[in-house]
Amino acid sequence: MLNVSHSGLSASRLGYAKEKMSENGPWGKVLTIDTMNPTVKKVEYAVRGPIVQRAVQIEKELREGVKKPFAEVIKANIGDAHAMGQQPITFFRQVLAMCSYPELLNDSSFPEDAKHRARRILQSCGGSSLGAYSASQGIDCVLQDVARYIERRDGGIPCNPENVYLTTGASDGIMTMLKLLVCGEDEGRTGVMISIPQYPLYSAALAELGAVQINYYLNEDKCWSMDLSELKRSLKEARRHCNPRALCIINPGNPTGQVQSRDCIEDVIRFAAKERLLLMADEVYQDNVYAEGCEFHSFKKVLFEMGPEYSDSVELVSFHSTSKCYMGECGFRGGYMEIINMDPEVKAQLNKLVSVRLCPPVPGQALMGLVVNPPQPGEPSYINFIKERSATLSALAEKARLTEEILNTVPGISCNPVQGAMYSFPSISLSKAAIEEAAENDQAPDMFYCMRLLEETGICLVPGSGFGQKDGTYHFRMTILPPMDKLKVLLTKVKEFHQRFTNQYS
Amino acid sequence: MLNVSHSGLSASRLGYAKEKMSENGPWGKVLTIDTMNPTVKKVEYAVRGPIVQRAVQIEKELREGVKKPFAEVIKANIGDAHAMGQQPITFFRQVLAMCSYPELLNDSSFPEDAKHRARRILQSCGGSSLGAYSASQGIDCVLQDVARYIERRDGGIPCNPENVYLTTGASDGIMTMLKLLVCGEDEGRTGVMISIPQYPLYSAALAELGAVQINYYLNEDKCWSMDLSELKRSLKEARRHCNPRALCIINPGNPTGQVQSRDCIEDVIRFAAKERLLLMADEVYQDNVYAEGCEFHSFKKVLFEMGPEYSDSVELVSFHSTSKCYMGECGFRGGYMEIINMDPEVKAQLNKLVSVRLCPPVPGQALMGLVVNPPQPGEPSYINFIKERSATLSALAEKARLTEEILNTVPGISCNPVQGAMYSFPSISLSKAAIEEAAENDQAPDMFYCMRLLEETGICLVPGSGFGQKDGTYHFRMTILPPMDKLKVLLTKVKEFHQRFTNQYS
Incomplete structure (x- = not known):
C-alpha cells in the first residue's frame, strides 16, 4: 500500500517542507491517524x-x-x-406508502383518513413528490401540525410554526444547536452541562465540536433525579476553566429511565434563568411514562406557567423524534426542535446553517407530521390506532x-x-x-x-x-x-x- | 424580551467575570450574534x-x-x-411503498421484480422494518448492491462493500470526509482545493470546519475544463499559508455543466499522486451526460487503469446520490461514498464518527439500493423502467x-x-x-x-x-x-x- 509512484522525484522538487516529510513520511498516506482531525479521535460512542x-x-x-x-x-x-x-403503527405506514406511490390513493383498501393525510402532505411537497427538497426548515404543513401538537400537549400555550425546525432525528437537532453555541478559546471556551449518566451523543458532539463537557451527576439514591445543589457545584467548578452556556436535560431519562417531577423542572428553569444558561430539553421519550404518579411535563409548559419573568427570557430548545415513544421509527430519522426566545439574528444564522444540508429526509418529515397529527376520534383509523x-x-x-x-x-x-x-x-x-x-x-x-x-x-x-x-x-x-x-x-x-x-x- | 428575573442579584453573586458582563450585558440573551460560533457566521450558501x-x-x-x-x-x-x-421512476416508488407498508407484498397489482426487491431490502433490515436503525455504514444488502454497481460501471474493477458507506445525500458524505481531514493550526491548517466556480456546499463546509479554501479556477474558454497549470499555480500559492491536503472535483460539473475528459482525469490523478493530495470526486451527475463525444469516466476506473503505481496509493473518495441523474429523488437524502486506499486506522475512526449519527435514513438507503440495482432485462418492470x-x-x-x-x-x-x-x-x-x-x-x-x-x-x-x-x-x-x-x-x-x-x- 506504499505510494511508489514518486521514484526519481526528490522531496524538494515536490516542494515539501522538511517537517512535513518527517511527520507523515513522504510516500505514506495523506490521511493517517496522526494527521486526521484530532477532535474526531476524541469522540466515543x-x-x-x-x-x-x-x-x-x-x-x-x-x-x-x-x-x-x-x-x-x-x-x-x-x-x-x-x-x-415491535410492529409499526398501521396508519403511519399506510400514509407513507401512499406518499411514496401516489397511485395508491386510488386503492379502495386504504382508509379515507389515511388518504386525506397523504394528500395533505403531498400537496405541501414540491411537485407533489416526497422526492423534492423541502424548505430547509421543513415541509410547511408539518411545521404547522407540529405547532398545533405542541399547543395541545401544553394546554394551549401558543407555538409559532416559525420556531419549529424539522430535523434528521433528534441527534441532528442537538448537534446543530451545540454547533451554534460553541465559541471562545481557553477559559472562554463554551461549556455545556450534561447529566452523568448521559446519552453519549452529547459527549461525542461536544468532543467533535471542541466544546467543554461539564458533568452534573444525577442522584441515584433518589431515582436518578436532578439535584439543585449538584447543578450548582458542577457549574461553580466549571466556571473556573470555561464559559458554561447551556444545560442539557434528558427527560424522561436516557440511560436512567427517570421522569422528572414538575418541581424539579421549575428548579432547573430558575437555575438556568439565574445562571444565564440556555436550556436544551431532550424530550424524545415524552410518551414513555410508566410509573404510577409520574407524568411528563414539557419544559416549555412549565416555563410558560412560571410566568413572563421566565417565559419572556429563558432560552429553551426542545427536541422530539419519531424514533421512540410508541412509534419506534428510528430508521426514518424524523424529528423536530422548537426554539424559544432565540435571538432573531441567531435564528437567521440557524436558518442559513440548516440550508447548507438542504433539508431533512422528507419521508421522515412526513412521518413526524403523522406522529403529531394521528387519527382523531370519529376518523376511520382511530380505533385501530x-x-x-x-x-x-x-x-x-x-x-x-x-x-x-x-x-x-x-x-x-x-x-x-x-x-x-x-x-x-x-x-x-x-x-x-x-x-x-x-x-x-x-x-x-x-x-x-x-x-x-x-x-x-x-x-x-x-x-x-x-x-x-x-x-x-x-x-x-x-x-x-x-x-x-x-x-x-x-x-x-x-x-x-x-x-x-x-x-x-x- | 429582556431577562428581568435577576433584580437584586449582583453580578458578582452570579459569579460573572467582568469581561463577560461587558460582552453580552448581564441581562441579555445567552446566545447572540456576538457570542455564537464564529465559523458558522462565515458560512454562505x-x-x-x-x-x-x-x-x-x-x-x-x-x-x-x-x-x-x-x-x-x-x-x-x-x-x-x-x-x-419530473415524475419519479414507477419501479422505485412501488418498492418503497411495499417497504413502507409490507401488506402490499400481497397486492397482485405490483410486479414480481418490485416485490422481490422489497423483500430483499426488508430482510436486510432489523425486524424486517424500515423503522429499525441500520448499521451505521448502511444496510448490508444495499452495500453489496452498490459494490456490484460500481464494478459493472467500472468494467469489472473490484469494489469491496466494506469500502462503501451509505450517506444522507452526497452533502453528508462530503462533510464527513472533510471533517476527518481538518487539522493543524495557522500555516499548518488543512487546505482543500476546490474549483471556482464551485458548488457552495464546499465553501460552506470548509468555513464551518475552519479549514482553508484553496481556489483553482476552471477554464471558461475551454468549456470549464480543469487546467493542470492552474492547479499547480493554486497549490503553490496555497502552500505559503496552509497545508493543502485534498483536491475536490465535481464531474460532471456543478454549476458549470462540463464533463471531464479521460486525459484530464489522468492529469488530475497524476497531480494528486505527485503532490500528495487526497482526491474527493463528486460524481453525483454520473448519468447526466448529454453532449456528443462526451462520456462519464469515474475517477476510480481511470485510477485503476493507470496501474498499481497509482491505484495502490492514491487516496480517493467518490460520492454518489439518489438526488440527480434520471432519479431526481432529492427529498429522500440517499447517497453513498466509496473510499479507496484509506488508512485502516482512519477508517476505524470514520466508522466511529458515522456511528454517532446512528444511521442514514433507511428509506433513502433503500432507494439508493434500487438505483444501483434497477430492473434487469427480462424482469417485468424492465421495459417501463x-x-x-x-x-x-x-x-x-x-x-x-x-x-x-x-x-x-x-x-x-x-x-x-x-x-x-x-x-x-x-x-x-x-x-x-x-x-x-x-x-x-x-x-x-x-x-x-x-x-x-x-x-x-x-x-x-x-x-x-x-x-x-x-x-x-x-x-x-x-x-x-x-x-x-x-x-x-x-x-x-x-x-x-x-x-x-x-x-x-x-
Missing part, C-alpha cells in the same frame, strides 16, 4: 462501541456454525424497537416493571424503578478480584463484566462506563425492548450470570 | 440565499393578489427535478441543447455547451453603469442583475458570485430542469430582460 461490534461478530460465528453456550444473541444495547419486533398505540405502551410498562422486579431479586444488583423511557441502568457490585482482572484485561470493570456476559450468554448490554457514572460505581444499561419471552430469558440469564460471576470473583 | 428568499416572498405576494408583471415565479435556482415536475429513464434523460439533453442555443443568441450572454449535469453557467456582460448601480445597492453586480430579473420577470436564478468566478466576470447559474414549455418562456424572458437591462445601463 458506547451504544455502538466494541461490545456491539463483538456481538455482531458472535452472530456471524453462530451463523457459521461455531458452537456457543447459547443459540442466539439478544441485543438490549440500543433503543431500536422495531429491530426487537389507539389499540396499537396502547398495546405497545402497555407492553413497555409491563416490561419496565418486570425488569426492575427481577433485577432487584439479584444480590449485588440494584435497580431504580424504570419510570419512563426505554432503559434500566442498574448498579452492579463488583468485587476487588473482578476489578483487578478487568484491569489486567485493560478494560473498565463494567466493560469486562458486560463482555463476559456477552461471551457466556449471548446477551448484549452496554457498560455504564460508556454513559458515565460516579467513580467506584458500576452499571449497565439495558433496554426493555426485547419481546416479553426474550426479556424473561434475558433477565434470568443476567441473574444467573451475575451469581456465577460474583462467585468466581468472590 | 447561495443556492438558498437572499434571492431565493425573495422568490418565496414574491410567490406569497402573488397568492395574496399583489399585481406583478408576471403570473408565476419560475425557479431555476436549484437542482430539484421533482419540484419542476428503461422507457421512463430514457424519457427523462433525453428531455434533459434536449433542454441542455436548447438552453445553450437560445442563450447564445443574446448579445452580451455567452454560454458554454451544457455537456452534462443540470446547469448552465453563462457569462453576462454588465456595463459600468450597471456595476455602479449595483454598488450603490450594496450588491454584487450579478446579484443586482438576478434580483432585477426576479422582480421584473419572476424568474429565479442564482448569481455567479454565489459560486465564485474570476474577478471582473459575471455569471448566473440556471438549471435546465423546468418543463420544456416553461423553459422556453424562461429563456425568452431572460433574453428580453437582458436586452432591456443592457439598454437601460448602456
Whole structure:
C-alpha cells in the first residue's frame, strides 16, 4: 500500500517542507491517524462501541456454525424497537406508502383518513413528490401540525410554526444547536452541562465540536433525579476553566429511565434563568411514562406557567423524534426542535446553517407530521390506532416493571424503578478480584463484566462506563425492548450470570 | 424580551467575570450574534440565499393578489427535478411503498421484480422494518448492491462493500470526509482545493470546519475544463499559508455543466499522486451526460487503469446520490461514498464518527439500493423502467441543447455547451453603469442583475458570485430542469430582460 509512484522525484522538487516529510513520511498516506482531525479521535460512542461490534461478530460465528453456550444473541444495547419486533403503527405506514406511490390513493383498501393525510402532505411537497427538497426548515404543513401538537400537549400555550425546525432525528437537532453555541478559546471556551449518566451523543458532539463537557451527576439514591445543589457545584467548578452556556436535560431519562417531577423542572428553569444558561430539553421519550404518579411535563409548559419573568427570557430548545415513544421509527430519522426566545439574528444564522444540508429526509418529515397529527376520534383509523398505540405502551410498562422486579431479586444488583423511557441502568457490585482482572484485561470493570456476559450468554448490554457514572460505581444499561419471552430469558440469564460471576470473583 | 428575573442579584453573586458582563450585558440573551460560533457566521450558501428568499416572498405576494408583471415565479435556482415536475421512476416508488407498508407484498397489482426487491431490502433490515436503525455504514444488502454497481460501471474493477458507506445525500458524505481531514493550526491548517466556480456546499463546509479554501479556477474558454497549470499555480500559492491536503472535483460539473475528459482525469490523478493530495470526486451527475463525444469516466476506473503505481496509493473518495441523474429523488437524502486506499486506522475512526449519527435514513438507503440495482432485462418492470429513464434523460439533453442555443443568441450572454449535469453557467456582460448601480445597492453586480430579473420577470436564478468566478466576470447559474414549455418562456424572458437591462445601463 506504499505510494511508489514518486521514484526519481526528490522531496524538494515536490516542494515539501522538511517537517512535513518527517511527520507523515513522504510516500505514506495523506490521511493517517496522526494527521486526521484530532477532535474526531476524541469522540466515543458506547451504544455502538466494541461490545456491539463483538456481538455482531458472535452472530456471524453462530451463523457459521461455531458452537456457543447459547443459540442466539439478544441485543438490549440500543433503543431500536422495531429491530426487537415491535410492529409499526398501521396508519403511519399506510400514509407513507401512499406518499411514496401516489397511485395508491386510488386503492379502495386504504382508509379515507389515511388518504386525506397523504394528500395533505403531498400537496405541501414540491411537485407533489416526497422526492423534492423541502424548505430547509421543513415541509410547511408539518411545521404547522407540529405547532398545533405542541399547543395541545401544553394546554394551549401558543407555538409559532416559525420556531419549529424539522430535523434528521433528534441527534441532528442537538448537534446543530451545540454547533451554534460553541465559541471562545481557553477559559472562554463554551461549556455545556450534561447529566452523568448521559446519552453519549452529547459527549461525542461536544468532543467533535471542541466544546467543554461539564458533568452534573444525577442522584441515584433518589431515582436518578436532578439535584439543585449538584447543578450548582458542577457549574461553580466549571466556571473556573470555561464559559458554561447551556444545560442539557434528558427527560424522561436516557440511560436512567427517570421522569422528572414538575418541581424539579421549575428548579432547573430558575437555575438556568439565574445562571444565564440556555436550556436544551431532550424530550424524545415524552410518551414513555410508566410509573404510577409520574407524568411528563414539557419544559416549555412549565416555563410558560412560571410566568413572563421566565417565559419572556429563558432560552429553551426542545427536541422530539419519531424514533421512540410508541412509534419506534428510528430508521426514518424524523424529528423536530422548537426554539424559544432565540435571538432573531441567531435564528437567521440557524436558518442559513440548516440550508447548507438542504433539508431533512422528507419521508421522515412526513412521518413526524403523522406522529403529531394521528387519527382523531370519529376518523376511520382511530380505533385501530389507539389499540396499537396502547398495546405497545402497555407492553413497555409491563416490561419496565418486570425488569426492575427481577433485577432487584439479584444480590449485588440494584435497580431504580424504570419510570419512563426505554432503559434500566442498574448498579452492579463488583468485587476487588473482578476489578483487578478487568484491569489486567485493560478494560473498565463494567466493560469486562458486560463482555463476559456477552461471551457466556449471548446477551448484549452496554457498560455504564460508556454513559458515565460516579467513580467506584458500576452499571449497565439495558433496554426493555426485547419481546416479553426474550426479556424473561434475558433477565434470568443476567441473574444467573451475575451469581456465577460474583462467585468466581468472590 | 429582556431577562428581568435577576433584580437584586449582583453580578458578582452570579459569579460573572467582568469581561463577560461587558460582552453580552448581564441581562441579555445567552446566545447572540456576538457570542455564537464564529465559523458558522462565515458560512454562505447561495443556492438558498437572499434571492431565493425573495422568490418565496414574491410567490406569497402573488397568492395574496399583489399585481406583478408576471403570473408565476419560475425557479431555476436549484437542482430539484421533482419540484419542476419530473415524475419519479414507477419501479422505485412501488418498492418503497411495499417497504413502507409490507401488506402490499400481497397486492397482485405490483410486479414480481418490485416485490422481490422489497423483500430483499426488508430482510436486510432489523425486524424486517424500515423503522429499525441500520448499521451505521448502511444496510448490508444495499452495500453489496452498490459494490456490484460500481464494478459493472467500472468494467469489472473490484469494489469491496466494506469500502462503501451509505450517506444522507452526497452533502453528508462530503462533510464527513472533510471533517476527518481538518487539522493543524495557522500555516499548518488543512487546505482543500476546490474549483471556482464551485458548488457552495464546499465553501460552506470548509468555513464551518475552519479549514482553508484553496481556489483553482476552471477554464471558461475551454468549456470549464480543469487546467493542470492552474492547479499547480493554486497549490503553490496555497502552500505559503496552509497545508493543502485534498483536491475536490465535481464531474460532471456543478454549476458549470462540463464533463471531464479521460486525459484530464489522468492529469488530475497524476497531480494528486505527485503532490500528495487526497482526491474527493463528486460524481453525483454520473448519468447526466448529454453532449456528443462526451462520456462519464469515474475517477476510480481511470485510477485503476493507470496501474498499481497509482491505484495502490492514491487516496480517493467518490460520492454518489439518489438526488440527480434520471432519479431526481432529492427529498429522500440517499447517497453513498466509496473510499479507496484509506488508512485502516482512519477508517476505524470514520466508522466511529458515522456511528454517532446512528444511521442514514433507511428509506433513502433503500432507494439508493434500487438505483444501483434497477430492473434487469427480462424482469417485468424492465421495459417501463428503461422507457421512463430514457424519457427523462433525453428531455434533459434536449433542454441542455436548447438552453445553450437560445442563450447564445443574446448579445452580451455567452454560454458554454451544457455537456452534462443540470446547469448552465453563462457569462453576462454588465456595463459600468450597471456595476455602479449595483454598488450603490450594496450588491454584487450579478446579484443586482438576478434580483432585477426576479422582480421584473419572476424568474429565479442564482448569481455567479454565489459560486465564485474570476474577478471582473459575471455569471448566473440556471438549471435546465423546468418543463420544456416553461423553459422556453424562461429563456425568452431572460433574453428580453437582458436586452432591456443592457439598454437601460448602456
